Amino acid sequence: MGFDARVGDILTHLDQGLDAALARLSDFLRIPSISTDPAHAGDVRRAAEWLAADLGALGFDVQIHDTPGHPMVTARSQPGDARPLLFYGHYDVQPVDPLELWNRPPFDPAIEDTPQGRVIRARGASDDKGQLMTFVEAFRAWKAVHGSLPSDLILLFEGEEESGSPSLRPFLKAHAGDLRADLAIICDTSRHADGRPAITTQLRGLVGQEVVVHAADRDLHSGSFGGLAANPIMILAQALAALKDDTGRVTLPGFYDGVGDLSPELARDWQALNFDAGDFLGRVGLSDPIGERGRTALEMVWNQPTAEINGIAGGYAGDGFKTVLPAVARAKVSFRLTGTQDPAAVRQAFQDHVRRFVPADCRIDFHDHGASPASVMDIADPAFGTAKQTLTQEWGQEAAFIGAGGSIPIAGDFKELLGMDSMLIGFARDDDRIHSPNEKYDVESFAKGARSWARILAALR
Template sequence: MSSIESVLETADSNTDAALERLFALLRMPSISTDPAYHSDCVATADWLVAELSSLGFDASRRDTPGKPMVVAHGGPQDGPHVLFYGHYDVQPADPLNLWKSDPFDPQIEERDGAKVIRARGAADDKGQLMTFVEACRAWIETSGALPLRVTILFEGEEESHSPSLVPFLKENAEELTADIALICDTGMWDTQTPSICTMLRGMVAEEIIIRAADRDLHSGGYGGPAANPIRVLSHILASLHDDQGRVTLEGFYDGVREVPGELAQQWESLGFDAEEFLGKVGLSVPAGEQGIPALHQIWARPTCEFNGILGGYTGDGFKTVLPAEARAKISCRLVWDQDPLAIREALRARVHHLLPADCEVEFIPHGADRASVMAIDNPAFEAARQALADEWPKEAVYTGGGGSIPIAGHFKQVLGLDSMLIGFGQDDDAIHSPNEKYDLNSFTGGTRSWVRVMAALAK
């Protein structure tokens, strides 16, 4: 087996060619949400199959009712086995007039003294997944083989809610099961500090519609005796939090745990400044649970937030109306062992309890997923963390994620796999927005990092 230094030298010498390959991938408008780009998604999957096959992987395109999956196998058949996941589909590029250049004509640009790759999908997720492919290439070109057994799964529907993913995992569970999953769809703490995301919040989302009279009513003629759905809904929403910012639903905090001391100390060492964080969006005072540090609120505490509310006349001018209905969209971010279905039932029970006579309610569910909490006592996590620390200027850290990455939960629930979420994106990459970029240093450093992580996990 070649030394890591030799493999890293190969990765460095491949940089120009690696960028050409990445640019070829970025030129493909693999927009999964728009049926007009279906053939482009298929072509992108075929391109990835050809690229992996050229490296010696047993690679194939697997068609689904939606966009194809790409599955590839390589490396020795004994020893540690990893499943690497990425997605090749991208968000639509609209609005096009806000882009500095064609979103599907990738460019290298100078930005604040550093080089960046500008294109749709550069950071989410084509640049990220290609760091792993290029690391595999460096190992194969240097030593003729991968240091461990690798299965690759590239999905084409992540940006359109992955309708084909869970059925595909269930149908191919035996083939895809490994020792651990690697997901490259996250970011670093900062440009100097790599991270492994070990906690992702789950979510339960619900739309509530309150209805009363059979039509909109004149507030002068009916105001007072007639039930007003906006007032009823507002009363219900106001009941969901107490004066300390805690959620009041029965059983809401069942399954919520405290952050372990060692992990909490690591988070504190990051120097997160809540005022600076909020100041970037024109705010200044943390508004969540009182007494809970803001970073803990984002990574390790549950929330109940109102995402939209509608009722009555909302156009220009004024209309004195009692609306026939009012609606709100509510999402609860979940942590640790909270049960999304139990929380949905508690929310519905609260609504029914506060619903007055002459009113009826309709509930529209919008998903329910548990949080993902990784078992960081698995030695593979510390081995990977040290490998990342060897590449970057600062020690690698375990972090949490305020949002949700459903694939981690699916791997756990369907395949029984813990996931290591190791990514090299930055907060300013503008994913899903015009002028998406990926730092050149993220691409080259990410490739070198995977070389090191693969070697560490092989041991």
């Protein structure tokens, strides 16, 4: 891939304008757009209006769309003959509690020097305002050099991602004709742990399930009823323990339907990452990997499905001791999905599994907590290889195709509702403290992120 001299002019413009770009990001970060807190609804709208004004000044055709929740911001550049691309990000942020753990006010951004380099410190700096603005600064520099924006761009910036995106799917359905492009580009992920740039090509899906077992009509004295009456904690414990066999495999019938093996290309990329499971676990006070036998660590966190117990409650757990058989016990269980696993089938298999352990004189309730399939991108699309080469050029490290153990439902929504794959490229670091006090974003991530998008835009035009 040759180096376009015009790209060099854009990169120079970005470098020379970094201080001004950081000042704009700081203005954006000062808006406390906490979507989950109704008291900040006006601030969320103010952030949408700030973003719309900035995009409008660049020459985009911008609209703020009201929803039952917080606004969606869309923007379009002029049509042309380039491949249509949809850029997605979110401008809402997490709450800041506990406030006393912040070293400075969370909505008073500042550039700080740290042993690892300069950072911008504020809520939303990494998740996702700083990442979103890498898009915008690349567009800004492109226009400054070329005199016009890249053609055939669609931007979608939402204000509810941190509160579950309740308006997103209805909005995508209602505006599918206006939003559909050849490829979605999402900047809400991270570089690999060793600092190399990465393109996330697969995301695990998620099924959340709460189960409640009701036994007697009151808590019972364990001396009088123990050994005779049903104990819902024991029932749940037996059902949950039976979810896995002694090799670490999930026992639900049909659970692994649709789970595929790694492609040779991904297997090579993942092996080259030299992931050290012991070091990874050592950061959280553990040392010994568990999981399905015969699988590598990265396979287990990126390419294999899981069943995990996230919480269990019942009976007396306060100070001292109380000998009761509880009337009610509950547990929350989640499943991470891969490949083409069907969330509805997994949920049904789990419910059927638990029912087999519940006596006839007990009652069981299930409460659903979301379900989304895994997302697996088609890396045969030449855009993926082009972006990988371009990132390697910018960062001076070989870029990698990686997986993600978590879930980003928007990628699945784009696939299901708009019929397009997503290319997930982000520049955050593992130590950015997103969702935690003292969130930060490396100035290098911000600067080289914008440079990366300028290169990718030029390569895909």
